[in-house]
Amino acid sequence: xxxxxxxxxxxxxxxxxxxxxxxxxxxxxxxxxxxxxxxxxxxxxxxxxxxxxxxxxxxxxxxxxxxxxxxxxxxxxxxxxxxxxxxxxxxxxxxxxxxxxxxxxxxxxxxxxxxxxxxxxxxxxxxxxxxxxxxxxxxxxxxxxxxxxxxxxxxxxxxxxxxxxxxxxxxxxxxxxxxxxxxxxxxxxxxxxxxxxxxxxxxxxxxxxxxxxxxxxxxxxxxxxxxxxxxxxxxxxxxxxxxxxxxxxxxxxxxxxxxxxxxxxxxxxxxxxxxxxxxxxxxxxxxxxxxxxxxxxxxxxxxxxxxxxxxxxxxxxxxxxxxxxxxxxxxxxxxxxxxxxxxxxxxxxxxxxxxxxxxxxxxxxxxxxxxxxxxxxxxxxxxxxxxxxxxxxxxxxxxxxxxxxxxxxxxxxxxxxxxxxxxxxxxxxxxxxxxxxxxxxxxxxxxxxxxxxxxxxxxxxxxxx
Numbered sequence: 001x002x003x004x005x006x007x008x009x010x011x012x013x014x015x016x017x018x019x020x021x022x023x024x025x026x027x028x029x030x031x032x033x034x035x036x037x038x039x040x041x042x043x044x045x046x047x048x049x050x051x052x053x054x055x056x057x058x059x060x061x062x063x064x065x066x067x068x069x070x071x072x073x074x075x076x077x078x079x080x081x082x083x084x085x086x087x088x089x090x091x092x093x094x095x096x097x098x099x100x101x102x103x104x105x106x107x108x109x110x111x112x113x114x115x116x117x118x119x120x121x122x123x124x125x126x127x128x129x130x131x132x133x134x135x136x137x138x139x140x141x142x143x144x145x146x147x148x149x150x151x152x153x154x155x156x157x158x159x160x161x162x163x164x165x166x167x168x169x170x171x172x173x174x175x176x177x178x179x180x181x182x183x184x185x186x187x188x189x190x191x192x193x194x195x196x197x198x199x200x201x202x203x204x205x206x207x208x209x210x211x212x213x214x215x216x217x218x219x220x221x222x223x224x225x226x227x228x229x230x231x232x233x234x235x236x237x238x239x240x241x242x243x244x245x246x247x248x249x250x251x252x253x254x255x256x257x258x259x260x261x262x263x264x265x266x267x268x269x270x271x272x273x274x275x276x277x278x279x280x281x282x283x284x285x286x287x288x289x290x291x292x293x294x295x296x297x298x299x300x301x302x303x304x305x306x307x308x309x310x311x312x313x314x315x316x317x318x319x320x321x322x323x324x325x326x327x328x329x330x331x332x333x334x335x336x337x338x339x340x341x342x343x344x345x346x347x348x349x350x351x352x353x354x355x356x357x358x359x360x361x362x363x364x365x366x367x368x369x370x371x372x373x374x375x376x377x378x379x380x381x382x383x384x385x386x387x388x389x390x391x392x393x394x395x396x397x398x399x400x401x402x403x404x405x406x407x408x409x410x411x412x413x414x415x416x417x418x419x420x421x422x423x424x425x426x427x428x429x430x431x432x433x434x435x436x437x438x439x440x441x442x443x444x445x446x447x448x449x450x451x452x453x454x455x456x457x458x459x460x461x462x463x464x465x
Contacts, residue, residue: 004042006177010168014043023133025163028142029149030170031285033202036142040106049104054113062116066090091127098137106140111148125159147283173199175352182209187464189213195348198308222329232313245277254314258302286310293372293390342406349406350388353437356463365433367394378425387422402435411436412443416455
């Protein structure tokens with residue numbers, strides 16, 4: 001049985017609203033598999049609940065399913081449920097029930113229902129305004145299609161605009177929350193599990209690491225019959241009409257193409273096509289756009305995979321497909337997969353270090369406003385440079401400049417000299433606080449520089465303290 005972890009904050013807020021006994025309309029959204037339904041189930045555990053999971057089908061079949069949900073709440077022992085004549089009749093029945101006592105009514109996968117019965121948002125608005133506002137109804141609308149939930153439920157043009165009493169965007173867990181699942185494993189294993197699953201609870205559970213991440217990957221990932229092997233394909237089919245082009249775009253980014261032009265060349269489609277598809281991938285939370293921090297979007301904008309699980313899959317499955325099919329993968333795994341982990345983890349380690357500074361570090365030298373990467377041209381050396389971490393101040397001219405190295409060897413003074421150089425090319429602000437993050441530790445020279453107050457040194461294990 002999978003345990004429920006890490007959503008205490010959301011759960012506390014949902015329960016507090018429940019105890020107030022007033023009408024609530026709570027919107028819960030977030031990408032697929034992130035744990036929305038698990039959160040709702042945990043919340044509903046000991047409460048009178050009508051749980052309706054909408055289907056990707058017709059309005060009539062959804063009405064049948066809704067009727068069943070209502071009837072099984074009223075009469076748990078019924079073999080077959082009578083069906084309501086109309087959605088209005090079903091909603092009226094809910095009105096009667098919510099007059100008697102506090103009741104939680106959940107519509108999971110709300111976008112499916114809205115597609116099958118386009119008038120449903122207007123119907124809900126009407127019944128909320130005229131009947132439910134004075135009732136004890138606790139309505140939860142939940143959905144995975146981010147763009148739909150943001151525009152058609154939360155957006156100004158939606159009939160439901162202004163009717164919600166609260167909303168929760170459920171994000172994947174961060175690196176430290178991910179480690180709660182395997183407190184017995186090393187920090188290196190836990191960072192790798194975060195790098196593979198992206199902190200999505202469903203994937204952490206399916207990867208099912210017992211003692212060894214390598215073993216878990218061979219059993220539950222690099223195997224045609226395993227759930228995680230099939231997952232990206234299934235998700236794309238479920239969400240998108242033309243998976244082939246999306247597939248090509250994700251693969252291009254996973255292999256290192258980050259600018260629009262490079263992606264276009266790899267995919268072999270026009271700019272307009274690629275940018276349209278990219279927009280959808282961004283809406284789904286699979287890809288994201290990034291601009292150097294402190295600069296406006298423009299020529300320097302790049303595209304990355306926001307989803308570690310997709311990034312891992314597309315980086316290691318397509319190139320090893322024949323080995324997976326023929327069962328040779330176990331034999332070649334050490335040099336076809338494992339030896340590239342340090343390289344693969346580079347970007348993920350940067351994100352972990354950024355999150356550490358934002359959420360977990362106690363004594364930062366500045367009040368952080370935002371944090372991100374910066375890249376540009378070094379005017380003196382006329383070459384492209386990239387700074388892993390820039391932390392901008394809420395006010396003042398002090399900046400954090402950081403470097404992240406997910407390697408086994410110790411990092412030395414040359415790295416500090418390098419980021420000092422880069423800081424002068426970055427050129428904003430007039431006082432810099434240097435941070436170097438390392439998996440493999442630091443040389444004596446660098447440790448002495450820390451004692452002199454020239455740099456803050458942070459080990460991988462420090463991120464988990």
